[in-house]
Amino acid sequence: MSSISVNTITDASGGTTTSINGYTPTVSNMAGRNRIINGDMRIDQRNAGASVSGYFSYAVDRFNVGKNAGETAAFTQQRDTSAPAGFNNSLKFTVTTAQTSFTASQRVDIRQRIEGFNVADLNFGTANASPITLSFWVRSSLTGTFGGSISNGAYNRAYPYSYTINVADTWEYKTITIQGDTTGTWATDNSNGMAVTWCLGGGSSALGTAGAWVSSSVFGVTGQVNLVGTSGATFYITGVQLESGSVATPFEHRQYGQELALCQRYFEIQHFCATGYGNGSNGILFTTPFSATKRAIPTMTDVGLSYGGYTVGSINVNANPTFVGGFTTSLSSVLEIGVASALVRCQTLLTASAEL
């Protein structure tokens, strides 16, 4: 066996199309770089593009809005069709009620929490911590210095970062490279391994100095634009990528089905339909597998269908489950109590949430 050790390999003409066993590797075809899920904001299982409001709510999958306590800013967020070249969607945030001042720990932020399994190889919290690079497209009605942070799951390690929006209502591309954190505790399991935050306003202790790791909860940078201080202000973001290394590579476009499956590990709408035979007294336990194995046993909500409890042919249709349980990470269950001595179909719409 032999090996080569060189700094650069180019093709015979000096170009960049050198192939290896007939394959030309480029930054855009190396899969699995992006630790962010739904970074191009395509997937919106909950709302299909409709506007939502309220803290902790999800507009597009995997991104929601966080706060501390007592924040008075109100807003809407939704999947939007404004996007830079190469993208079709963005997450749009619009301030509907301004908040011009904050208590020290208050803040409003857009965030994605990344499962520990998906950042374990970065070796944060060890001497081998990798540098990471965050890149994204952003657009706002306001200009100036904006901020965000990278945090661990316990929010006791944070790296505030800043970026500048130069022109109002214009898409701009931003990249931030961060040296890996060699201290602190960073989860490498199915819990919150890393939180990426874009701060839209905050109080004195929620903001910090950009460019250094701190051992506290920090979500943005001191002196940053208070976007939520202006009623009607807008903030759009898309093309979010977090990757290992010191270089921002082009956004990793995954196929729609791949991205949807990644999202469904954390949230899924299940068209639940199962059939059993009742004996008129005991319940029937119906089960249906999820499309994707969940991060944790999910919270289940019956959002129902409009079928009502009527009969289709010889089958009694029950649309109002007595009891819903996400019994495992791969299987949901519905218990119907008091069903008739007949063939019974349980049919409803369930949501399964295992978000971080």
Next chain:
Amino acid sequence: MYKLCKDITTDKAQCIKRLADNAFIPFDPANTDYQEYLEWLAEGNTPEPAEE
């Protein structure tokens, strides 16, 4: 507010029902809704009992 839910097939508490949105929350320490429930309990609150 929460209410315990009992699985009649086992007669044991199977999960917690969040009354605000009728969501069924499992006893899974990795579930963030369950983590919030535990914080609610730690504040001295008590869930409604399961129906017999």
